[in-house]
Amino acid sequence: MNETAISVINLSKHFGEVQAVDNISLVVKEAEIFGFLGPNGAGKTTTINILCTLLMPSSGKAIVNGFNVVVSPAEVRKSIGIIFQDPSLDERLTAYENLNFHGMIYHLSPKIRKARLEEVLNMVGLYSKKGHIVRTFSGGMKRRLEIARGLMHSPKILFLDEPTIGLDPQTRKYIWDYILSLSQKEKITVFLTTHYMDEAEICQRVGIIDYGKIVDLDTPVALKNKYRVSSLNEVFLQVTGRDIREEESDEKERLSQFLRARQKLR
Amino acid sequence: MDFDAIRMIWLRDIIRHFRDKVRLLGSITRPVLWLLIMGTGLRAAFNVHGISYTHFIFPGIIAMNLIFAAMISTISIIWDREFGFLKEILVAPIPRSSIVIGKALSGSTVAFIEGLFVLAFAPFIKINIPLAHLLLLLPLMFLIAFVCTSLGIVIAARMTSFEGFGVVSNFVIMPMFFLSGAMFPIDNLPHWISFVMRINPLTYGVDFLRWVTLGIKTFALYIDFLFLVTFAFVMLVIGIFEFTKRD
Numbered sequence: 001m002n003e004t005a006i007s008v009i010n011l012s013k014h015f016g017e018v019q020a021v022d023n024i025s026l027v028v029k030e031a032e033i034f035g036f037l038g039p040n041g042a043g044k045t046t047t048i049n050i051l052c053t054l055l056m057p058s059s060g061k062a063i064v065n066g067f068n069v070v071v072s073p074a075e076v077r078k079s080i081g082i083i084f085q086d087p088s089l090d091e092r093l094t095a096y097e098n099l100n101f102h103g104m105i106y107h108l109s110p111k112i113r114k115a116r117l118e119e120v121l122n123m124v125g126l127y128s129k130k131g132h133i134v135r136t137f138s139g140g141m142k143r144r145l146e147i148a149r150g151l152m153h154s155p156k157i158l159f160l161d162e163p164t165i166g167l168d169p170q171t172r173k174y175i176w177d178y179i180l181s182l183s184q185k186e187k188i189t190v191f192l193t194t195h196y197m198d199e200a201e202i203c204q205r206v207g208i209i210d211y212g213k214i215v216d217l218d219t220p221v222a223l224k225n226k227y228r229v230s231s232l233n234e235v236f237l238q239v240t241g242r243d244i245r246e247e248e249s250d251e252k253e254r255l256s257q258f259l260r261a262r263q264k265l266r
Numbered sequence: 267m268d269f270d271a272i273r274m275i276w277l278r279d280i281i282r283h284f285r286d287k288v289r290l291l292g293s294i295t296r297p298v299l300w301l302l303i304m305g306t307g308l309r310a311a312f313n314v315h316g317i318s319y320t321h322f323i324f325p326g327i328i329a330m331n332l333i334f335a336a337m338i339s340t341i342s343i344i345w346d347r348e349f350g351f352l353k354e355i356l357v358a359p360i361p362r363s364s365i366v367i368g369k370a371l372s373g374s375t376v377a378f379i380e381g382l383f384v385l386a387f388a389p390f391i392k393i394n395i396p397l398a399h400l401l402l403l404l405p406l407m408f409l410i411a412f413v414c415t416s417l418g419i420v421i422a423a424r425m426t427s428f429e430g431f432g433v434v435s436n437f438v439i440m441p442m443f444f445l446s447g448a449m450f451p452i453d454n455l456p457h458w459i460s461f462v463m464r465i466n467p468l469t470y471g472v473d474f475l476r477w478v479t480l481g482i483k484t485f486a487l488y489i490d491f492l493f494l495v496t497f498a499f500v501m502l503v504i505g506i507f508e509f510t511k512r513d
Contacts, residue, residue: 052357087349088353093282101278105359
């Protein structure tokens with residue numbers, strides 16, 4: 001117990017001039033639920049993409065389940081399951097086909113594939129819909145199917161990039177209950193990113209990331225005590241000097257700027 | 267070599283293809299139009315190698331359906347990148363080479379089947395292909411389809427938009443088709459056209475197809491074969507390289 005699941009040492013990633021991840025270090029223990037909290041564009045997804053071997057780090061080191069992501073990507077890929085921020089299902093296929101193909105590329109034998117497929121579909125309550133084309137599913141159903149798929153090959157570490165973004169509160173709660181029971185039952189390490197404060201509260205430890213840097217990292221309770229505030233939202237306000245929800249108003253601002261610019265063109 | 271992965275990539279593309287009924291319709295009507303309109307319309311104007319123009323272009327129309335279907339099949343790579351499914355494949359514990367080979371095989375299979383649609387017209391325009399030639403024709407069609415799909419994969423791997431692929435189809439598929447000897451014989455042409463034709467893999471495919479279906483050829487068959495195989499191999503290697511690199 002308490003072995004290291006993920007360790008990140010002085011990791012940086014830049015795209016040209018833009019420093020997306022700036023010299024971050026962190027350790028996630030086995031069976032821990034670790035949350036990455038930060039506004040959009042803070043470097044959360046870039047970090048996850050490096051950890052799941054889709055991107056190369058510019059410098060620094062990342063070890064996932066004991067394997068270096070640069071040197072042994074194949075071993076890392078075997079150990080992890082990922083639910084991406086953007087949908088990554090094949091919407092032209094049925095739910096069953098999506099999962100069956102997933103089982104094939106994770107080298108599950110036909111027998112285990114069938115058993116796991118039924119198990120995870122039942123877990124997310126989609127068994128009765130297994131023969132339906134995914135395109136006909138609602139957003140919440142698609143998300144649940146993606147979670148089922150990410151768990152199908154029994155990964156040691158589960159990455160969830162904004163798992164509940166755009167979902168209604170009911171589905172959000174459902175997915176969260178599910179993730180929690182999973183980490184307890186199957187001892188899966190969960191690494192997730194979110195910009196919802198209430199979701200960050202559920203994590204055992206939270207890293208606050210802003211402009212590619214980890215500005216603070218501790219348990220939600222310790223963070224709140226440290227800054228003598230009652231919510232993580234206030235912690236965020238204290239360490240970064242701004243409200244995480246400003247992001248959303250920024251987006252509205254950008255949209256109205258864009259619309260104004262278009263008006264001018266005409 | 268990861269056969270599970272190759273099978274998954276292949277099977278997925280085949281399922282998707284046959285669910286798309288409109289695309290199937292297009293692949294049947296295209297050769298009919300070409301054979302009927304071009305073949306019949308230009309028959310009076312052309313007399314090549316002493317055979318009718320409809321016969322002359324028949325192997326070319328097979329090649330046309332092969333290259334169109336093969337190149338279009340590789341749009342699925344751009345599609346998958348746009349709609350996220352490519353990530354699901356890229357984080358799976360499978361070698362990149364099996365992704366490329368799976369794609370090349372699924373595109374070839376689809377194109378091969380669309381080539382068969384053209385072949386089915388042979389009896390209607392009175393082309394009799396001996397059985398021995400037919401047995402050679404089928405693997406040859408698959409090889410040509412494989413060559414075109416491999417080329418399509420290399421192009422699609424670098425494309426980030428559907429619009430970009432549309433441009434490519436105009437600047438690659440059409441010239442490759444017209445400068446392959448599919449529509450007119452390749453001898454007695456200006457130097458530059460002749461040069462372009464000689465580096466076009468489809469030229470060798472059409473040449474081989476024409477020998478198998480009509481008994482007419484320009485190059486030695488081993489040259490046709492070697493050029494096609496070498497080209498496919500080089501494209502596969504480039505394709506695997508494109509898929510292996512990480513930013």
